[in-house]
Amino acid sequence: MAMACLIGCNEKFKNWIKRAKGKYILTGVFALTLTAISSTLYHAKKDSADGRFLIWKLSVEMIVEKPWGVGYGMFEKSYNEKQSLYFAKEQGTTQEQKNASFTAMAYNDYLEQGIEGGIVGLLFLFAFYIIFIATAKKKSLITEFAIITSLAVMSLFNFVYAGVSLWIMIVCTTGIIIGTKDNSCIIHIKHHVVVLCIVLVCYWGYSIIQIIYAQAQLYKIKQKMQAHVYVNDSHYKSIEKAIGSSEAFWYQRARTTIKNNEYQLACACLDKAHCYTSMPRILLSLYEVKKKLGEEDQSIKHIITYSNMCPHKLLPRVILMRYYNQRNKTNKAIIYARSIVEIEQKVYNPKAISFKREAMAFLNAHK
Numbered sequence: 001m002a003m004a005c006l007i008g009c010n011e012k013f014k015n016w017i018k019r020a021k022g023k024y025i026l027t028g029v030f031a032l033t034l035t036a037i038s039s040t041l042y043h044a045k046k047d048s049a050d051g052r053f054l055i056w057k058l059s060v061e062m063i064v065e066k067p068w069g070v071g072y073g074m075f076e077k078s079y080n081e082k083q084s085l086y087f088a089k090e091q092g093t094t095q096e097q098k099n100a101s102f103t104a105m106a107y108n109d110y111l112e113q114g115i116e117g118g119i120v121g122l123l124f125l126f127a128f129y130i131i132f133i134a135t136a137k138k139k140s141l142i143t144e145f146a147i148i149t150s151l152a153v154m155s156l157f158n159f160v161y162a163g164v165s166l167w168i169m170i171v172c173t174t175g176i177i178i179g180t181k182d183n184s185c186i187i188h189i190k191h192h193v194v195v196l197c198i199v200l201v202c203y204w205g206y207s208i209i210q211i212i213y214a215q216a217q218l219y220k221i222k223q224k225m226q227a228h229v230y231v232n233d234s235h236y237k238s239i240e241k242a243i244g245s246s247e248a249f250w251y252q253r254a255r256t257t258i259k260n261n262e263y264q265l266a267c268a269c270l271d272k273a274h275c276y277t278s279m280p281r282i283l284l285s286l287y288e289v290k291k292k293l294g295e296e297d298q299s300i301k302h303i304i305t306y307s308n309m310c311p312h313k314l315l316p317r318v319i320l321m322r323y324y325n326q327r328n329k330t331n332k333a334i335i336y337a338r339s340i341v342e343i344e345q346k347v348y349n350p351k352a353i354s355f356k357r358e359a360m361a362f363l364n365a366h367k
Contacts, residue, residue, distance in 0.1 A: 051099035052107045052157075054092075058082050059111040069118030073245060073276070076104050078115065080278040084309035097311035098344070102280055105162060109155035129155075136177050147173045214242040218249055221256075231256050233265065247277040254285060263292045280306050280313075287319070296323070314340055314355045321359060330366060337362045 062070070062082055070078040080103060086092055087100065106112035114122035129152035136145035151160050151170060160166050217239045224231050236253045243249045250273035257266040270286045283302040290299030300323055307316035317336045324333040340359035345352050 051101070054083075054096050054100060055079070055103055055106055056108060056111060058086060059106050059108070059115055063111070063114040063119070063122070066115075067119050069114075069116050069121055072116045072121075075106065075112050075116050077276060077278045079103055079106070080309050081305070084278075084305045087308040087311055088304075092311070100312070101310050102278075105159045107158055109160050112159075112161075125155075132174055132177055139177065139180050141177060141180060144173050144177050148177075210242040211244050214239040214244075214249075215246070218243065218246075218252065222252060225252075225256065225259075232260065233257060233262070245276050247273040247279070247282070250276075251282060251285070254289070258285075258289065263289055267293060278305070278309065280310065280316075284315075312343055312346075314343060314352050317343075318355045318358065321362065325362065334363065334366060 058079065062078065083100060083103065087097065092100065106115065110122055110125060113125045117124065129148065132148050133145060133152065136148055147169065151166065154160055160170070221231055221235050224235075233253070233256065236249070236256070239249075250269045254266045254269035254273065257263075257269060267286070267289045270282060270289060273282050274286065283306045286302045287296075287299045290296065290302075300320070303316045303319050303323075307313070307320060310316070317340050321333050321336040321340065324330070324336065337359040341356055341363065
């Protein structure tokens with residue numbers, strides 16, 4: 001894409017395409033090349049591509065349902081809950097069930113910003129790229145124009161915001177674009193605006209330092225646990241306020257309290273983690289802890305969510321088969337047993353084979 005932009009900005013090339021013949025040839029070559037590349041990439045990773053189509057479809061539905069957004073940092077939790085509900089209503093095709101899995105990002109920055117920040121967030125990202133592309137073109141910054149345009153296009157099919165190296169490139173490129181003088185588009189900034197920006201940057205920097213310190217302390221606690229050194233909940237309380245919305249903190253804290261047989265506190269920590277994420281390990285831990293507390297009938301909903309969220313995973317289906325069998329709900333247990341046998345495994349997995357044998361034995365026993 002960057003190479004195409006660089007070639008497209010070349011004066012000789014632009015003069016050539018201004019002729020009618022050049023336009024037709026260019027359009028034909030571009031269409032054929034784009035079709036060939038798209039077809040090759042799609043068939044090279046068909047399952048991955050189909051999986052992204054599902055993500056994009058549900059993401060658009062989420063924006064329509066909540067046009068003002070679900071809140072920044074909440075895509076993963078909100079999307080996976082949406083996917084779980086989608087399959088719970090039996091709306092998904094067999095192919096979608098095969099490709100669906102736990103999803104951490106939308107593989108489209110515009111859709112992800114639309115889900116988290118609503119239509120305003122989506123338009124803000126779109127405006128960001130348009131402004132810098134237009135400014136780079138106006139200042140004749142060919143390389144910067146090519147980079148920003150490439151990233152804007154890449155944001156349609158992949159994640160740019162989550163890549164540190166890509167963000168460094170964006171910051172540097174936009175800095176060059178802003179810093180390049182152009183008398184036709186000088187922006188006069190008042191001193192008090194500069195001071196306000198400095199204050200905001202200092203506040204943001206202080207907050208980041210606090211979070212980094214808290215994460216460093218969390219890492220030390222994790223090392224102690226791995227070294228089998230006794231850790232109690234007081235180690236976590238000292239960094240609780242500074243840690244922010246880290247689900248990893250609450251999960252690790254829950255693991256510590258489980259190790260110390262403090263199941264009520266562990267349940268509270270896992271509930272807090274669940275406010276920020278729908279990760280399978282959180283759902284499984286919630287089920288196990290509540291089962292210890294004698295609340296298995298209430299906690300089974302977490303396994304149902306996990307099963308619908310990741311339709312090809314066998315573990316939650318095995319848990320549900322056992323659960324319904326123990327409660328003499330044989331018909332429901334049989335449904336899950338059949339699904340376990342029918343699900344095709346993508347790779348060889350001894351545990352999956354064991355689950356399938358267990359399901360087959362259950363079906364044979366209830367013919």
